[in-house]
Amino acid sequence: MSRSKSAYWIWMGLLGVAILAGLVAAFQLFTKGHYLFNANDVLMWSLPLGVYIYLALTSTGLTLLASLPLVFGIQKYEPLAKRLVFLAIATLVGAFVSIGLELGNVWHMFYIMLSPNLSSPIWWMGFIYSVELVVLAVKFWRLHVGDWHSPLGKVLGHASFLAAIVAPLMIGSVFGLTESRVTYFGPVMSIYCLMMAILSGAALCLFYNLVLARIGGSGLSESIYAIQDDMARIFTWAMGLVIVFTLVKVAIESATVIPDFLNYHKYAQIFGGIGNLNTEVILGLLLPFVLMAIPSIRSTDAGRMLASGLVLVGTLAMHMEILLAGQSRPIGPKAEQYPDYIQYFPSIYEWLVMLLAVAVALLLYTLGERYLKLEAAPEH
Template identity: 65%
Template sequence: MSAKKGLFSIWMAILGIIILIGLFTTYKLFTTGHVLFNTNDVVIWSLPLGVYIYLALASSGLTILAALPLVFGIGKYEPFAKRLVFLAIATLCGAFVSIGLELGNVFHMIYIMFSPNLSSPIWWMGAIYGLELIVLIVKFGLMHKGDWHSGFSKALATASFILALVAPLMIGSVFGITESRVTYFGPVMSIYCLLMAFMSGTALFLFYSLIVNKLNGNGVPTELYDEFALIFTYATAVVVGFTLLKFAIESATVVPEFLAYHQFEHAFGAIRGLHTEVLLGLFLPFVLLLFPAVRKSVGGKIAASALILTGTLFMHMEILLAGQSHPVGPKAEQYPEFINYFPSIWEFLVFLFALGIMLLLYSLGERFLNLTEAPE
């Protein structure tokens, strides 16, 4: 017991150092500016935005998953509900840290409320995620007090579910209405983001819960995890299908922007023309999950979900960067035809800060908030 306490203290100290480094990064960004990033007027959005998309979508996925017991009344999943809601809150906080440090002037955020632009997908994305965070926190508070099934509590669960469905669509539409970048344009990005949200949320939950189970052991029946692994397999199958369809359409078209896009879309390399991160971070775990032996073993579940979690981040970065790799219009006069990008140390530190906040919340929640509690 004391060894566990000691380990927890060391873990907290590590997280404390990460948070301190993150605060220093924040100070540097506010004083020096975003020149600290390896961005420019061509590669405008980089790692911090990719991390935001990654975490925000995972948070939506966790909320959608929480709807199984909380909205659709599947009682056997209730032991997971509290943890799912808490993880969704903590992951969204990490996402907000990342985007907060990506913004040039976070103090002007007040105008999101005082001068809203209802035609802006970024406004809707911010408003919906902001509201979702509030709803999830209130819902979690009620669950923590033992109020799982009152009308208000159920209404909050339903509201959070709807918000979690709409928010990824909004992230997708931030890209999807960009006429100037044809490779993003259209409703495909919204559907893709929603599917990725569900898959990455499920992966995050399985990965996290199984690691915590290994460390703590919390008595949740393992067959329930097997059922979640099956849901995870279905979610991955849908993303695999959609990704193949997307590839097929992109490969078949001769729209000039897509032909140019093909030159930039292998940021992380390719194996026989297929993106490395898609092969290793999506197809490989999907194939692994098709084997019942892998799906039912703890190690198999952890490996598959870890691969998906890594692959998803790279896939988001790939899409984000490929659409920004060449200058638009007269910017070609000041910048080369193709732009190379590798994150600066400060961008990695923003990523680390977001993860640090998220992990700190996870750890404190796991320690003090009895996350495997279920009603009666």
Template identity: 35%
Template sequence: MTTQVQSGGMVNTTLMGGGALLVVGLGLALANLMTGGHASFNSGSDGVTWGLPVVNYVFFALTSTGLTLVASLALTFGNKAFYPIAKRCVFLSLITLVAGFASLALELGHPFRMLFAVPLNFQVNSPLNWMGVFYAVFLVLGVLKFMKLHASDWDSDTSKQVGLAALVTECLAGGMLGMAFGAMAMRPMWYGTLVPLYFLLTAACTGGAFALLMTYLTYGSESAMPEKVRALVQGPLPAALAAVLGFTILVMGYQTVIGLWSNADGMQVWDHIVSTPWFWIEAGALVAAFYLLVSRSSLMVAAMLIILGLFINRYEFVIGGQLVPLFKGTWVAGMISYTPSITEWMLTVMAFGIVLAGWAFGEKAFNLSDAPKE
């Protein structure tokens, strides 16, 4: 089976739009960082240490994991219905990871020192280290797998082994990212042995959403899709995504109720979270997306709603765990007031720009609609 390479759709528009976002976001962020350093961020020692750039990283790194999970349905588990989007998902998993890394690198105090200081002084106890190792290994395996697919090597033993190894490292990386938060017993908002599982579940949501959205952007509309692609986006893909999203909504609901119910120190932040309109926008977006997925209507909107809802969720999780200050006495407020700065938002714009422009470039250069011949 082969699918026709699409030159239409919204590829060119997205390439220009994403490129503009990348140029504006990166340009403004770099200008502010070079003139004001990290003082152009609103994070600080007295409050939120990890700000919006870390939210970006968590969002896009986990999206990369999710896209690998979607790709694996065909490439590792042999579900042939998913072949038409497998190559696109592998490429997107690389691009989203680059977007996440870019945001994180501009947040670090010494990103270049990291390149040699981590391998030379490897701390085996640090979840952050293992997450970095697994994502770095995945980056290599993902590129190898993509090269295999681009050479139309879909089914050789080597190709399958590389794909399986990439899937395993992505799952370990996403899980380790969850552990980086979940191991923090001193912050009950984050603490929990199941946080890695929660991260993988929500990763599958954003991965599926990006797979759906980018497939629609590729062809422009369902009527322009080849038959097998249309069958996929009207059948197994939204069905699987709805199932994963349904579980995610349930988990988030329990998380919220437990957060509101618990008196553990630091959990007061949940009262704050549910009092913000963002929480209700998130809830509304995810429930509406679930409905659209189940009813198989406006699936592109559903994908965008999932991306919006999950981005808010990442923000609530990463920032929320820091809003109750650690032993600062009356010097600081009982609940820290944090609003990301323009520079921080520009990193978000930059990351989305990388994903959109990178994907559009991939569509034009690498025929991401390719699938194995029958």
């Protein structure tokens, strides 16, 4: 057996173990209940929900990048299109795994269709992401059979683009429409989610291509190499946008005297920080931005890999920070049963849900690369 073949089977074995462990955890959750999470009636949404947000938004970012060639007709990016659509599907499947195991009764999900509530942002979020998954799957099938420019293909491309624009706005609304929790920043949260989607999607695209080239051993193909420069630019711009938003958010949080924010601010730095800047913002946003601003670093594969890798971890941490800090204090009478501030560290079951979601996405990536010719592009 050659070295690369044995590495492949070791990798598949690791994914198999991770998925098996995740399935055992899922069985325990279904039979025993969600008390196995370190969540409670104050901090009710924890790591699995953060992972869902992160993966769903990353999938959205990948779809938006795929729309550059598929909707806006930028031919230069066509060699990336099929792979991006596939990565978006796989990442979204991972997101669904995570939220599926977060729900108390996933078997009642058919009521989303039978008894829809059109005023619910959660309903819209679920509906749009379900539509997006189906549209992306059909779009991928069309690309796979070589249909790049048919009217049906165009409609599918436009539909997935529209869904990808609206879906993060809906995730943001889930938090932003909660009037009683002002620390989620109202409707602005939707804009934040859209920007974070573009950022984590661009980071994954950059990182994935570099890892793929390294695994393949032959480096990036010429067509992909040319695109990577542009991807690095989009990635840096997305970081810039999120930095501006984050700094404004930090400034408002620091200056306001609204009691909710004063309490929030006290507990917002779950991962620590320097002054009012959280650790994940410094290491997962500002540092990679600086790295990408230095020409001698941003032009190297190692520099790009480090920067995009930091952002991939940083964006998950940023989502978790926002998610947890807004729930860390009991509301109303719940203060009678719970301490002033809820300490949180994920339980083994929450880690296993995350492991399962990520492993499912990675398994799909691996199988896709092996069997689905993801670098296919149309001939002009």
